[in-house]
Amino acid sequence: MKGDKKMGIFDNSKGNGIGYAKVPNKQNFTNEDLLAQLQKVEVTFGVEPEMGDINGTQSVMYYNVTEKFDLFVRINGKNVIMGKLGAAGESGVETALNLGMDLFIGRKSADTSKADHAVDELADIVGRLEKGEVVEQSTKKASVNTQSGEIRAFYMKQKAIAIKPKFDIFDENEDTVYHIDGDLPRLNFSIQRDGQEVLKLKKKLVAILPEYTIMRGDEKVGHIKRKIKLMRPELVGTIQGKELKILGDLLGFDFDIQVGANVIGHIDTAWQIWSDCYRVQVLDENYQDIMAALAIICDNVADSDGNNLGFD
Numbered sequence: 001m002k003g004d005k006k007m008g009i010f011d012n013s014k015g016n017g018i019g020y021a022k023v024p025n026k027q028n029f030t031n032e033d034l035l036a037q038l039q040k041v042e043v044t045f046g047v048e049p050e051m052g053d054i055n056g057t058q059s060v061m062y063y064n065v066t067e068k069f070d071l072f073v074r075i076n077g078k079n080v081i082m083g084k085l086g087a088a089g090e091s092g093v094e095t096a097l098n099l100g101m102d103l104f105i106g107r108k109s110a111d112t113s114k115a116d117h118a119v120d121e122l123a124d125i126v127g128r129l130e131k132g133e134v135v136e137q138s139t140k141k142a143s144v145n146t147q148s149g150e151i152r153a154f155y156m157k158q159k160a161i162a163i164k165p166k167f168d169i170f171d172e173n174e175d176t177v178y179h180i181d182g183d184l185p186r187l188n189f190s191i192q193r194d195g196q197e198v199l200k201l202k203k204k205l206v207a208i209l210p211e212y213t214i215m216r217g218d219e220k221v222g223h224i225k226r227k228i229k230l231m232r233p234e235l236v237g238t239i240q241g242k243e244l245k246i247l248g249d250l251l252g253f254d255f256d257i258q259v260g261a262n263v264i265g266h267i268d269t270a271w272q273i274w275s276d277c278y279r280v281q282v283l284d285e286n287y288q289d290i291m292a293a294l295a296i297i298c299d300n301v302a303d304s305d306g307n308n309l310g311f312d
Contacts (some may be wrong), residue, residue: 019116020083021123022076026130031075035060037129038073038122042137044144044151045118049073054085062118063087069115073122080130082122084115110279113254113268143262145284151266152285154178156295157277165189169280169292178292186300191292198289201296210300214239214293222290224297235301239290251302253278257294265291267298 029037031051038049038060045065052061054072062071064087073082121138128135146152154177156169165182182189189201200215206225214222224237224244237244239259247263248255254268266281280295282288 019112019119020081021119022079022081023123023126023130025075025078025080027132029075029080029129031058031060034073034075034080034126037135038125041125041135042141043118043121043125044138044141045114045121047071062122065118066111066114068111071115071118071122073126080126082119082126084119110268116254117248117256117266140256140263140283143264143283145286146282147285152282152288154280154282154292155277156280156292156299167296169295178289180292180296182296189293189296191289191296193289199293201293203300212237212297212300214290216289222293224294226301235297239287246298250298253298253302255298257291259287265294267291267295 027033035049035051045062047062047065049060049062052059052063052072054074057074059072059074062073065071065084066087068087069084070087071082071084073080075081121140124140125135125138128139144151153172154169155172156167164184165180165186167178167180167182168176169178169180171177177193179192180189181192187203190197191199191201198216199221202213202215204211204213209226211226212222212224213220214224222237222239222244224235227234227236235244235246235250242260245258246255247258255266256263257265257267262284264282264284264287266283268279268281269277278295278299280291282291
């Protein structure tokens with residue numbers, strides 16, 4: 001058992017990507033029950049749970065989910081609550097400063113994003129357990145379909161000096177995987193891998209709101225529309241005949257991309273790796289090229305709302 005933890009700062013409302021969640025405890029689980037159940041479940045963030053405490057309150061702990069954050073799960077009255085808090089060696093002041101900086105710059109650090117989405121992953125697991133399901137993998141872990149069995153990460157950065165939009169997408173070794181050329185009005189993009197065009201992206205203005213079409217040769221593989229919902233943009237559409245959903249904060253660039261029933265990828269910012277770039281995480285390599293196209297669409301939407309991250 002590790003030392004006592006101080007609670008982090010988080011919203012007390014239930015929602016996606018906020019670093020806190022609660023699920024009604026319909027099964028009357030104890031903390032010991034939760035630990036026994038959660039020890040059987042594979043998760044994408046690769047940490048095993050153990051029993052610990054937060055200032056003397058028994059809690060199931062996932063230590064060092066990131067360099068800065070631990071996760072906790074525990075019974076609280078009639079609910080199971082879970083959230084993030086400062087990891088060992090991170091004081092409450094340091095954690096608050098990090099969270100405050102995220103709010104100030106309008107985007108999350110990689111640590112915050114990973115911890116918040118790990119909380120969402122745990123909430124999905126606990127919700128399924130409370131329904132009486134036998135759970136061996138999180139829904140997100142079950143969606144991983146790559147040769148290595150791990151999520152692949154790429155990084156997208158626009159070239160700073162260019163009349164026409166030009167993007168490069170790198171792997172973790174900084175080797176270029178994709179090159180993307182756009183035309184001057186930003187209506188057509190060519191997505192190239194190893195010097196060969198793999199997809200085309202076309203933008204069409206319908207009234208004020210744009211529509212996007214993803215083409216592979218003469219085949220239409222995706223159609224995405226932008227809508228306005230409660231003063232925030234929303235993307236809806238289809239990919240290969242399946243419904244597309246954006247789960248999370250589109251303008252804050254911290255969201256999952258779901259096609260049909262499966263999460264195929266995640267997009268957030270990775271400004272501490274290279275200045276002002278997006279991190280594109282691929283869960284299913286069958287959609288890797290499409291994830292590159294979706295990153296361009298999301299950047300275009302953020303840019304048109306005056307919320308670009310320095311990609312002019």
